[in-house]
Structures are given as C-alpha cells and as structure tokens.
Amino acid sequence: MEEKMPKNIVILGGGYGGIRTALDVGRFLKNNDTTAHNWTLHVIDKSDSHVFTPNLYEMATVLKEDASAWNIKKAVALEFSEIFTGLPIHYKQDVVLEIDTKNKKIVLRDGQPLNYEILVLALGCETNFFNIEGLEGNSSSLKTVEHAVIIRNAINTIISSQNTGQEARIAIGGGGPTGVELAGELTRFIHKKCSFKENKNCRKIKITIFEAGDTILNGLPSATINSVRYRLNKLGVNIKEKTSILKAEKEFLYIKNPDQQEEKVFCDLLIWAGGTKISPLLEAIVAPKDKKGRCLVESSLEVKLQDAGGNTNSQHIYAIGDLICFTDIRTGKPLPGTAYIAIEEGKVVAKNIIGKISKSENNKISYSAPKFYPFAIPLGGKYAIFSFGPINMSGFLGWLVRIFIDLRYFLSILPPHKAVPFWIKSVLLMIKND
Numbered sequence: 001m002e003e004k005m006p007k008n009i010v011i012l013g014g015g016y017g018g019i020r021t022a023l024d025v026g027r028f029l030k031n032n033d034t035t036a037h038n039w040t041l042h043v044i045d046k047s048d049s050h051v052f053t054p055n056l057y058e059m060a061t062v063l064k065e066d067a068s069a070w071n072i073k074k075a076v077a078l079e080f081s082e083i084f085t086g087l088p089i090h091y092k093q094d095v096v097l098e099i100d101t102k103n104k105k106i107v108l109r110d111g112q113p114l115n116y117e118i119l120v121l122a123l124g125c126e127t128n129f130f131n132i133e134g135l136e137g138n139s140s141s142l143k144t145v146e147h148a149v150i151i152r153n154a155i156n157t158i159i160s161s162q163n164t165g166q167e168a169r170i171a172i173g174g175g176g177p178t179g180v181e182l183a184g185e186l187t188r189f190i191h192k193k194c195s196f197k198e199n200k201n202c203r204k205i206k207i208t209i210f211e212a213g214d215t216i217l218n219g220l221p222s223a224t225i226n227s228v229r230y231r232l233n234k235l236g237v238n239i240k241e242k243t244s245i246l247k248a249e250k251e252f253l254y255i256k257n258p259d260q261q262e263e264k265v266f267c268d269l270l271i272w273a274g275g276t277k278i279s280p281l282l283e284a285i286v287a288p289k290d291k292k293g294r295c296l297v298e299s300s301l302e303v304k305l306q307d308a309g310g311n312t313n314s315q316h317i318y319a320i321g322d323l324i325c326f327t328d329i330r331t332g333k334p335l336p337g338t339a340y341i342a343i344e345e346g347k348v349v350a351k352n353i354i355g356k357i358s359k360s361e362n363n364k365i366s367y368s369a370p371k372f373y374p375f376a377i378p379l380g381g382k383y384a385i386f387s388f389g390p391i392n393m394s395g396f397l398g399w400l401v402r403i404f405i406d407l408r409y410f411l412s413i414l415p416p417h418k419a420v421p422f423w424i425k426s427v428l429l430m431i432k433n434d
Contacts, residue, residue: 006040007117009353010106012096012281014045014080016339017320018122019413020346021353026087028354039357042090042114044106049077050413051145053339054406057182058378058430060148061155061189072152073145075426083413096123099284101305101315118353121282121295121303121319122346125337128277134248135173139272142178151271155186158268159193159203168205171253171267173245174274175211176218177377180228182271183209184380187235207237210255212244212274217377219336224377224387227394231379245274276337282323288312290334294325299366301326301349316356320345328369339409340373376402382431403427 009025011018022043029036059072080091098107099119106114127143129136140151158168170186172179186207194202209216209232216239217225232239240255246262247254253267278293287303288296295303303319304312321342325334335341348367355363372389376398379385384398393401406426410419 004038006038008115009039009041009118009120009357010114010116011041011043011120011122012045012099012106013120013122013124013321014043014047014050014091015122015124015321015342017342017346017349018043018045018120019050019083020343021120021122021318021320021350022084022089023087023413024347024350025353026084026089028350028358029088030086032358035357036088039117040090041088042092043080043084044092044094044096044108044114045080046093046095047077047144048081048093049073049079049145050083051077052406052409052426053143054378055426055430056142056145056148057178057185058426059145060142060151060182061185062152062429062432071429072148075422075429076145076148078414078422082418096281099281101285101317104315118316118356119318120349120353121285121317121323122321122342123279123281123323125276125278125322126280127272128275129272130275132245132248135245135270135272138248138250139173139270141272142182151269154269155189156193158205159190161203168203168268169266170205170207170269170271171265172207172209173270173272175209175213175216175239175241176273177375179209179211179271179273180216180232181378182273183207183232183237184235184378184383186380187237188380209237209239210243210245210253211239211241213241215241220375221387223392224385227385228377228379231383231385235380276322278323285317290325292325294334295319295323297324297326299368300352300364301345301367302352318349318352320349326367326369330369330371335369338373338375340375341370343412344370374405376405378402403430 011022025041029041055076059076084091094111095109096106097109104116127141141147172183190205215225217228242258244256245253246256248270253265255263257263286306297303297319301318301320303317305315306312322337327334345367348365351365374388376384376386382396382399384402386393386398386401407423410423
C-alpha cells in the first residue's frame, strides 16, 4: 500500500505572529509523533533572521566606536535556525511571488512551488510612500538592520562634515511610535557623538518631526501624548503637527503647514516613518476586506474566500498582524498593529491549527480583543513611557519595565541560555547610547 505524503502547513512571514504560531504548532508536532507523521510545518521568510524591531532605532543611533554593523545585527536579529532548533519546522529563506488559492499553492522565487493544506498569512506590511513625489528616492526608512546602518552612517557623515555655520537639519516624516522614539534617541546620539569630537567644532543639528495628522501618536491617550511632547521638547526636538510633506528632493522638502500654505525647507536627511501598506501579495486573496485592503477575518482569525457570486468558503487560511482588520467590539475601532496583538493572534491561530490536525476542530478558539494592552515608548536615554490600562510609568522606571518586557519576549522564543545573553547584549548597546 502506497504511503500517503504528509500535508503541508505553510506560514508566510517570520514576524511576531508568524513566529508564535510556528513555535506553538512545532512544539505540538514534536510531542505528537502520529500527527507529525501526517503533517509538515513550513515557514517562509525573505530574511534569514527574525528582526526585533523595537531595537532598530537604538541600533541606528549607536556610535561606530561602540558597535560595528555586524554587532548591530547580532543585537537586533535572531536567526530562524536558532529559534527553531530542535523543532520539526522546515524554514526556507525565499521570496513569495504568488499565492495561488485556487490550486492551494505558493509560488516562490528560488524554490519549487509549495502546496498547502493550511496557510497562515503573517507577511507584515511594507513602507507606504503615498505616491509623494521624490519621497522614496530621497528618504531612508527604518524596517531592517540594513536600514539602521544606513541611517547611522548618514548621520555620522552630517556630523563629521565641515562646520560652515549653517545648521544641519534632520527631518522625520511621521509622528507615530517609530518617529518619536527615533527622534528622542537621535538627540542622545548626536550629543554623545559631538562630545567625542576633539575640536568641539560640532555642527549644530536640528531635528524636526512632521506629522500630517492632528497630533503625534494618534490614538493613544491624550495624557501619554502630552508626556511625549514634553519630553521631546525638553530634548530639543521640534514637532510640527498638521503638517504634510508634499514633495522631497535631495536637500529640500516641500511641505503644507497648518495654515494650508506651502513652504520649502532645507533638509540634510529625511527619515520616513509616515505609514505602511499591506503586502501586494494580499491582492490575490479574494476575501472581504476593509478600505486599506486588510482582510476581515472570522473570530477564529480565519479568512473566508469569496467566489464570483460573493459566496464565502473556507480553505483553512488564517491571517494575523498587520494584514487583518479586527474590530474591538467595545470601541468599534480596529485593533492596532502592535507586536503584542500579533503574538496573541498567533497563539489563537496555533490552537485552531492544532485542533484541525488533531481532529478536534469542532472546538474552535475565538480571538477576543484585550481590554488593555501594554505599550512602551522609549524617548532617549534611560527614559521611557509605559502604559498598561490604569498602570502608567515614565522616566527610568518606565525604561526598566521596557527592557524586562524585552527579556520576557526573548524567553518566549528562545531557551534561557540563549535568550538571556541576547538580551544582555542588546541592553549593553542601549546603555552605550546614553
């Protein structure tokens, strides 16, 4: 009798949600030989590493004297081979070209097409330049280790350039968490870099955040926003709200100010942190979506595909993280695309996959939005604002909470003997920035 080939569970993307799903399902398969004989778990990502994005802005502002590009990567990125050690998880570094839901097949750039029985979409998002003229070619974004090194080198060049008396200007497009965290850390980096210069003839640098919306950190409590504003102003960061970027050139920005008047401003470096968009691969998924192209999922986080007549059907496709719009029934608003939310979604998807492959899927697990979710905003030096429902902290205590949140995450994806050294390494680099 011919032996049946195992069916494939395919996870696209190795971000927070994808990693969580893979680890939970992988551990189940490891402990259940019979099920593991019938199923194979695959993870596909274009990178060789899982990037811990909260540390990217720290690494973009560490002195060359303190860390090489290689050391930066070792403090921000965890290789998938390390994370998946000892688990029946088949990781492949490749670029997904097409998701063929009709034939249940994933088309890859370098490898053979991969059929799937269960698919998890955890592809994350891409930088959105909003079709602003010249923006993509004249700005740097901060989503990868390579981006962090590029930004650090550009700032070093600005600081080291001849002081002609003209003030250098660094513009940050976008006042979300990435923008404000980077602005705060940049002030510390520049101060330390200039204090190291023997001639003390350091070029003066002005940092400005341009936010098109009514306020920075839109959606967060007003008390938090005001605390962040106060801290950034104290650090010398200029905040321009209700100010949109219309066009970017090599040394100039064209902006529209709150009075709806256009201005031309000088800019040595533009760092774009103004928005993200869904992966183009999601366009092939014919399913109910919101205006931003995000999938409207079931409570089980399953995507219901639509046929030409608008009828929905299940193909055991799940989506998590930035790819979905999941509405909090208490507020009527979509949940934010935070790491915490993606991880919790990944846990739910893993439980539902385990239910299917162990043939107990009648007990589907539903995801429910948390009443509170934690967030921490580091703002230069050993200073952070932390909030979790009624609990609010700022300053050094907030910073301590933040770094121990990091440790808790590393311990959730690595064994202690690997997690703790990685955490120590990243904390030491943070401290060097101060």
